[in-house]
Amino acid sequence: MVSVDAALTVALMGLATYxxxxxxxxxxxxxxxxxxxxxxxxxxxxxxxxxVIAPRFVTGDMGELLALAITVLAAVRFSLLSTVMISVxxxxxxxxxLG
Amino acid sequence: xxxxxxxxxxxxxxxxxxxxxxxxxxxxxxxxxxxxxxVPLALVLGAxxxxxxxxxxxxxxxxxxxxxxxxxxxxxxxxSSSPDIALIVAMTFLINSRHIVMGATLAPLLKHLxxxxxxxxxxxxxxxxxxxxxTDARSSSRPLSFSFHYYLGVALLLWFNWVAFTSVxxxxxxxxxxxxxxxxxxxxPAVFLxxxxxxxxxxxxxxxxxxxxxxxxxxxxxxxxxxxxxxGATGGLLVAYLSGGER
Numbered sequence: 001m002v003s004v005d006a007a008l009t010v011a012l013m014g015l016a017t018y019x020x021x022x023x024x025x026x027x028x029x030x031x032x033x034x035x036x037x038x039x040x041x042x043x044x045x046x047x048x049x050x051x052v053i054a055p056r057f058v059t060g061d062m063g064e065l066l067a068l069a070i071t072v073l074a075a076v077r078f079s080l081l082s083t084v085m086i087s088v089x090x091x092x093x094x095x096x097x098l099g
Numbered sequence: 100x101x102x103x104x105x106x107x108x109x110x111x112x113x114x115x116x117x118x119x120x121x122x123x124x125x126x127x128x129x130x131x132x133x134x135x136x137x138v139p140l141a142l143v144l145g146a147x148x149x150x151x152x153x154x155x156x157x158x159x160x161x162x163x164x165x166x167x168x169x170x171x172x173x174x175x176x177x178x179s180s181s182p183d184i185a186l187i188v189a190m191t192f193l194i195n196s197r198h199i200v201m202g203a204t205l206a207p208l209l210k211h212l213x214x215x216x217x218x219x220x221x222x223x224x225x226x227x228x229x230x231x232x233x234t235d236a237r238s239s240s241r242p243l244s245f246s247f248h249y250y251l252g253v254a255l256l257l258w259f260n261w262v263a264f265t266s267v268x269x270x271x272x273x274x275x276x277x278x279x280x281x282x283x284x285x286x287x288p289a290v291f292l293x294x295x296x297x298x299x300x301x302x303x304x305x306x307x308x309x310x311x312x313x314x315x316x317x318x319x320x321x322x323x324x325x326x327x328x329x330x331g332a333t334g335g336l337l338v339a340y341l342s343g344g345e346r
Contacts, residue, residue, distance in 0.1 A: 001156040009184045010157065013174060014164030016192040021221045025202030025209075029217075033207060036343040039303070041204050043339045044332075045233055046298045047311040048197045049291040051331030052169070052226060054315035056288050071285055075292030081132040087289035088135070092282030 063098035067091040119248045126231075126252020133227045133257065136286020138264050144171055145268020151178040158269040163262045167225065170194040171265075173325065193325040197332050201229045208236055208245035220251060228254035230294040238297065306342060311335030 033041065056068060071087040078086065141162075148158045153175070165171060170191040177187050202221060209217045232250035239246075298304070315331025322330065 001154050002160060003154075003157070005181055005184070006153065006157045007160070009174075009182050009187055010161040010164055012184065012188045013161065013170065013191045014166075016188050017165050017167045017170065017195045017198070018222055020192060020195040020198035021202055021224050022218065023202065024199035024204075025206050025217070025221055028203040028206035029210060036340065038207075039343045040336055040339045041207070042300055043298075043304050043307045044200050044204050044336055045230060046295050046304055046308045047335030047339070048200055048332050049226065049230065049295050049298075050308050050312045051197065051315040051328060051335070053288045053291050054312050054327065054331055055319045057312070058316060058319055067282070067285060068288065071289050072292055075289060075296055078293075080129075080290065080293045083289045083293050084132045084135055084286050087285045088282045090282070091285040092280070095280055095282060 061098075063094040067094045122246050122248035123252035126246075126249040126254075127256045128252075129231060129235075129249075130227070130253045130256045133231075133253075133286075133290055134260050136283055136290065137257065137260055139281070139283035140168065140287075141261055141264035142268035142271075144168065144175065145265040145270070146272035147172075148175045148178070148265070149269040149272035151175055152180060153178060153269065155266055155269045159262055159266045162265040163258075165191065166223070166258055166261060167191070167195050167198075168261070169328075190325050194328050196329045197226075198224065200332055200336065201226075204233065205229065205245075208233075209247075212247060216247070220247070220254070223251075223254035223258050225254070225257060227290065228257055230291070230298075234294055234297045303342075307335040307339035310338040 031037075059065060067087070067090055070090045071083070074083040074086040144162075145158050148161075148171075149155070153161075161171060161174070165174075173190050173194055174182075174187045177183065177190065201224065205221075205224070228250060231253050232245060235249055236245040295308075311331045311334055314334030315327045318327035318330035
């Protein structure tokens with residue numbers, strides 16, 4: 001059911017990923033951060049999140065861009081659950097209408 | 100006197116247990132909107148993996164041990180009967196390099212906890228559990244009040260959900276129609292944008308965030324697969340560091 005190659009690959013993937021989860025934590029947990037580094041840590045989470053979704057903005061599809069714009073506007077105003085519902089429904093509708 | 104103090108101790112012990120359980124449940128409840136998006140994504144990943152020749156057990160093993168969706172989609176993309184192990188592992192590290200920054204931001208908040216608790220808990224850190232734990236800590240009135248059990252509630256539920264539904268996806272693979280058509284893949288931008296709203300710190304956030312967005316866009320268009328993640332994240336951090344002297 002699990003080939004040797006597959007077992008080796010996923011075990012090494014797991015090891016690589018767990019190392020990324022620990023490296024930054026272990027490095028910083030031994031440091032006392034100065035004011036400047038603390039401010040960098042404050043904006044860092046947003047930098048990571050916007051980076052992860054950046055490829056979504058690369059599209060020439062009008063429906064896709066419109067859905068994204070609706071999602072951004074909803075996220076500025078509404079709670080998590082409302083935003084998710086508005087976003088999924090409008091994206092689904094726009095894809096059916098314009099796709 | 101003796102019996103009184105013993106009773107007080109026992110009472111406060113169970114109060115701590117009750118509070119921890121309450122925090123676990125609160126985390127689990129907050130994770131539910133995220134699961135709406137994770138379930139279809141997990142089904143798609145499982146289905147694609149089975150089409151590439153991975154068995155159900157292999158899919159479960161990958162999502163349980165690696166537990167990082169972006170890198171798993173990349174691995175499935177590169178998968179074959181004799182996978183190029185070095186390439187897949189290198190790609191996994193690159194895409195997940197953002198965890199290095201994420202772990203660093205948690206470190207000051209987890210200082211009061213021993214490594215025997217934090218090191219295992221970090222295995223379950225994903226974009227959502229990390230961001231929700233941080234947002235919860237920052238919205239609290241007390242400074243540095245990271246709720247470890249709230250984080251665990253989010254993280255453990257999301258992990259279990261991910262492993263379970265990627266496996267179901269591998270099982271029913273061919274029966275799945277195109278889930279993307281229903282718009283569920285837009286859940287992640289939605290969740291991330293709401294979390295970013297909570298992280299907004301006025302104009303000092305704007306420049307680094309816009310930099311990250313632009314660098315990531317450029318890297319996505321012009322660099323090899325995977326590089327946009329470390330490029331975008333470090334671009335924003337560099338600007339944050341360089342402009343940090345003002346204020």
